[in-house]
Amino acid sequence: MENLSFDSFTKKIYIKTDVNTVYQCWATKSGIEKWFLREAEYTSSQGHLRNHNEPIEVGDSYIWRWHNWNGQEEGTILQANGTDFLEFSFASDICKVSVTLEQKDKSVLVTLMQYEMPTDEKTKMEIYNGCSCGWTFWLANLKAYLEHGILLNEKEFDLTDIPQAGHIYVNM
Template sequence: MEQLRFDQFTKKIYIKAPLQKLYWCWATKAGIETWFLRKAVYTASDGDTRKPDDFIQSGDTYTWEWHNWDGQEKGTILQANGKDFLDFSFANDVCKVSVKLEEKERATLLTLKQYDMPTDEETKMNIYNGCSCGWTFWLANLKAYLEHGIVLNETEFDLTDIPQAGHVYVNM
C-alpha cells in the first residue's frame, strides 16, 4: 500500500450518467452551478465573460462562490480538452485539481486529484483535510444530482455566521 502523502490526494466515484453530461457539469457555468456553486464566472483570455453553456478553455480564469460561504475562489483553467479532462489551479493558486472522466460499462468513472499542495501544518489542516472532506461530499452531491435529480448541499439555512461551519456541517 502506498504511504499517505500530504501533498496530494485522489477521490474516485462511479456515476451513472453519460460522460458528456458530466463534462458539462464541470466545464460550464450552467453546469457547475447546478450541483456545486452558487455562482461561477469564467473569463476568457481576451477578457470576455463566457456564456452559461460555453465550455471553459485553457487559459480562462474563474471566480467561484459557494452557498453558505462569503468568500470567493479564484483561479485559472490550466487544461480543458472539451470532452473528458480538465485541470485548474485551486485554493488561491496554492495547488491544482484535475478531473478525469472515463466511460465504463454502465457508468462514468470520475477521478479527481488535488496535487502540488504545500505540506506545512496549516495547509495539511485547511487544504488537505478540508478539501479532501469537501470533495468527498461534492462528488457524492454530483452523483445524487445526476442519478436522482436532487442536491444535498445546504441552500435553505444560512450557515455563514457559524465560525467552524465548514468543519462541522457535512453538507456545506
C-alpha cells in the same frame, strides 16, 4: 500500498450517466452552478465573460462562489480538452485539481486529484483535510444530482455566521 502523503489526494466515484453529461457539469457555468456553486464566472484569456453554456477553455480565469460561504475562489483553467479531462489551479493557486472522466459500461468513473500542495501544518489542516472532506461531499452531491435529480447541499439554512460551519456541517 503507497505511503500517505499530504501533498496530494485522489477521490473517485462512479456515476450512472455518460461522459459528456459529467463534463458539462464541470466545464460550463450553467453545469457547475447546478450541483456545486452558487455562482461561477469564467473569463476568457481575451477578457470576455463566458455565457452560461459556453465551455471553459485553457487560459480562462474563474471566480467561484459557494452557498453558505462568503469567500470566493479564484484560479485559472490549466487544461480542458472538451471531452473528458480538465485541470485548474486551486486554493489561491497553491495547488492544482484535475478531473478525469472514463466511461465504464453504463457509468462514468470520475477521478479527482488535488496535488502539488505544500505540506506545512496550516496547509495540511486547511487544504488537505478541508478539501479532501469537501470534495468527498461534492462528488457525492454530483452523483445524487445526476442519478436522482436531488441536491444534498444546504441551501435552506444560512450557515455563514456559524464559526467553523465548514468543519461541522457535512453538506456545505
